[in-house]
Amino acid sequence: MMEANQSKSFIFWQKWLMYSSLLFALFGIVFAIYGANPLFAPYNNALASIFWHVSEIPAEVEPFRAFIWGPLGGTIACCYILLAYIAWGPFKGKETWARNAIMVAFGIWIIIDSTICVYYGAYFQIYIINAFSFLQKALPIIFTWKDFKK
Numbered sequence: 546m547m548e549a550n551q552s553k554s555f556i557f558w559q560k561w562l563m564y565s566s567l568l569f570a571l572f573g574i575v576f577a578i579y580g581a582n583p584l585f586a587p588y589n590n591a592l593a594s595i596f597w598h599v600s601e602i603p604a605e606v607e608p609f610r611a612f613i614w615g616p617l618g619g620t621i622a623c624c625y626i627l628l629a630y631i632a633w634g635p636f637k638g639k640e641t642w643a644r645n646a647i648m649v650a651f652g653i654w655i656i657i658d659s660t661i662c663v664y665y666g667a668y669f670q671i672y673i674i675n676a677f678s679f680l681q682k683a684l685p686i687i688f689t690w691k692d693f694k695k
Contacts, residue, residue: 555639555692558685562647563632565681570625577618580611591669624654628682641693644686651682 576585589610593602602610628647635643655675662670 555689558689559632559637562636562682562685563629566625566629566632569678569681570622570629573618573621573623573625575618576621577615580614580618581607588669592667595665595667624650632685639693644689644693647682648686651678655679 575582581589589602590600593599597603597606628651631643631647636647655678659671659675662668662675
């Protein structure tokens with residue numbers, strides 16, 4: 546009975562990782578294609594406040610914002626599609642390298658990203674985006690850790 550519960554728990558977290566990664570990938574695609582939509586307005590406005598000390602991104606900077614969100618959103622989509630694939634196959638197969646690859650790759654990202662955010666004073670990015678993304682991956686890693694030792 547206990548093994549069945551552990552198996553159900555593992556499958557729950559494996560699916561959490563896979564499906565939430567697909568949602569993050571969708572977010573990246575939308576960000577790349579339509580980063581000026583109302584859903585992203587708080588993010589864009591926070592950047593405007595930090596870098597230009599105004600409430601909205603200045604009109605003369607808008608073409609750059611539209612451009613840079615394209616590659617950034619594409620990179621987000623790429624990383625999370627790859628993560629979904631890892632969660633779907635090797636993570637589900639309890640291959641230790643899959644768990645470790647997720648931890649190392651996203652660990653490096655969060656350290657670099659958060660350090661740059663601190664440097665520029667973009668703390669909201671750490672509290673909202675980085676913390677949320679960290680939890681999305683950390684929870685399945687934590688709750689399935691023992692499953693990889695079998």
